[in-house]
Amino acid sequence: MGTQKKQLKICIIGAGFTGLAAAYYLSKAGHLVEVFEKESQPGGLAIGFQDPNWEWPLEQHYHHWFESDWAIRNLATEIGHSVTFTRPVTSTWINGRISQLDSPISLLKFSHLSMEARLRTAVGLAGLRFNPFWQPFEYFTAKSYIRAIMGEASWKDLWEPLFVGKFDKYAGDISAAWLWARIYKRSPTLGYPEGGFLSFAKSLELAAINYGAKFYYHHPVSHINELLPQFDKVICTLPTPLFEKISGLTYPKLEGIGAVNLVLALKHQFLTDGSYWLNINDRKMPFLAVVEHTNFIEPKHYGGEHLLYVGNYLPSNHEFFRLSENDLVQKFLPYLKMISPKFTQSWIRKSWAFKAPFAQPIITKNYSQLIPPLSTSISNLYLANIQQVYPWDRGTNYAVELGRQVADLCLKK
Numbered sequence: 001m002g003t004q005k006k007q008l009k010i011c012i013i014g015a016g017f018t019g020l021a022a023a024y025y026l027s028k029a030g031h032l033v034e035v036f037e038k039e040s041q042p043g044g045l046a047i048g049f050q051d052p053n054w055e056w057p058l059e060q061h062y063h064h065w066f067e068s069d070w071a072i073r074n075l076a077t078e079i080g081h082s083v084t085f086t087r088p089v090t091s092t093w094i095n096g097r098i099s100q101l102d103s104p105i106s107l108l109k110f111s112h113l114s115m116e117a118r119l120r121t122a123v124g125l126a127g128l129r130f131n132p133f134w135q136p137f138e139y140f141t142a143k144s145y146i147r148a149i150m151g152e153a154s155w156k157d158l159w160e161p162l163f164v165g166k167f168d169k170y171a172g173d174i175s176a177a178w179l180w181a182r183i184y185k186r187s188p189t190l191g192y193p194e195g196g197f198l199s200f201a202k203s204l205e206l207a208a209i210n211y212g213a214k215f216y217y218h219h220p221v222s223h224i225n226e227l228l229p230q231f232d233k234v235i236c237t238l239p240t241p242l243f244e245k246i247s248g249l250t251y252p253k254l255e256g257i258g259a260v261n262l263v264l265a266l267k268h269q270f271l272t273d274g275s276y277w278l279n280i281n282d283r284k285m286p287f288l289a290v291v292e293h294t295n296f297i298e299p300k301h302y303g304g305e306h307l308l309y310v311g312n313y314l315p316s317n318h319e320f321f322r323l324s325e326n327d328l329v330q331k332f333l334p335y336l337k338m339i340s341p342k343f344t345q346s347w348i349r350k351s352w353a354f355k356a357p358f359a360q361p362i363i364t365k366n367y368s369q370l371i372p373p374l375s376t377s378i379s380n381l382y383l384a385n386i387q388q389v390y391p392w393d394r395g396t397n398y399a400v401e402l403g404r405q406v407a408d409l410c411l412k413k
């Protein structure tokens with residue numbers, strides 16, 4: 001990797017998967033790496049937490065890998081961390097009931113759309129799945145693609161509630177390239193690292209430490225200028241608005257949206273049909289997805305408990321960012337009962353609320369023209385963050401790819 005022979009002293013800001021991957025590849029290449037992270041553990045948006053009753057930690061926000069996530073799968077193999085793959089069920093809550101929707105057959109059986117709308121939806125999805133060229137999709141929105149190919153009914157009944165739930169006021173602005181990436185690359189079979197994403201992040205941290213990297217936790221960086229004279233290279237992995245604050249540089253504004261996840265440890269299974277992922281297509285419900293982690297990964301790793309995420313993507317000024325887990329439980333309870341009528345508050349042993357103000361970049365038309373470059377106007381300072389992942393939708397796999405890319409660049413320049 002790289003052409004540079006001299007041993008460099010390199011600082012990495014942030015121990016999410018971009019920072020971890022960059023630290024691993026650079027220390028493996030023989031350089032002196034120091035990582036500064038404001039939290040107490042590695043993992044960033046994929047970080048986990050652990051209840052004393054559980055054998056494994058759990059992600060604060062639901063996480064899994066797809067079969068096509070080769071960068072991170074290969075890295076897991078390289079560092080000897082095992083990963084299991086299974087095919088869980090994905091369903092949709094629509095018209096007051098749960099309907100499986102995760103394969104061509106289930107789409108054809110999806111009685112909430114007319115047969116014509118189902119067939120047009122299948123054609124539109126095939127046009128994304130089997131087309132390897134993403135560039136033409138940059139020029140129009142997902143909304144216009146869906147309405148033109150899949151039809152108005154498919155947009156209104158199936159897609160619009162999900163786009164509004166995920167992107168709020170930006171729902172109509174999302175690029176068709178974003179939709180293409182999700183349909184083209186994602187698989188119904190999902191992967192999960194042994195012990196969860198926090199365990200995997202710690203394995204990667206340890207692999208970098210074994211090559212000499214040093215990690216400093218509870219160490220927020222507030223001024224990059226102070227670090228630049230101490231290091232040959234500095235790589236920052238924070239979202240651009242945070243990078244602007246600590247570097248003094250300015251960039252054209254790119255929007256993002258936050259996430260709020262309520263996690264419930266339950267005494268009983270919630271989605272008794274076995275669904276792992278339930279998209280909520282009814283925007284009168286105050287959440288976008290109900291994800292029963294233990295319908296994907298066995299409850300035995302969590303003391304036999306059933307773990308449920310009640311998830312939302314929201315602008316960071318939304319009231320849910322200010323509510324406690326208890327307030328969220330009270331707000332969601334009547335709606336959760338509609339989905340699983342036997343469910344009562346007495347099923348909940350414990351609840352947690354996790355909030356990420358910058359969780360998902362807003363990918364608009366012609367996004368390739370808007371992405372900030374990895375190099376910055378300050379020499380030896382690099383930016384590698386979630387907003388530069390494109391055309392793929394952000395994910396830990398692409399964080400690893402980006403970490404490797406910025407490591408290579410840093411050694412070339």
Ligand SMILES: Cc1cc2nc3c(=O)[nH]c(=O)nc-3n(C[C@H](O)[C@H](O)[C@H](O)COP(=O)(O)OP(=O)(O)OC[C@H]3O[C@@H](n4cnc5c(N)ncnc54)[C@H](O)[C@@H]3O)c2cc1C
Nearest residue numbers: 014016017018037038044045061063064220221359395396
């Ligand atoms: C709700 C949700 C669901 C997701 N689902 C999936 C999924 O199923 N599969 C998947 O692969 N990916 C998923 N992702 C995406 C994935 O988590 C991210 O793409 C990935 O973790 C981004 O890594 P990163 O290192 O680029 O950024 P981050 O994870 O944001 O890392 C940045 C790091 O910088 C630290 N930091 C911030 N400020 C400072 C400072 N001033 N000084 C020092 N450190 C600082 C942060 O604490 C953090 O650790 C999901 C994300 C969310 C929010």
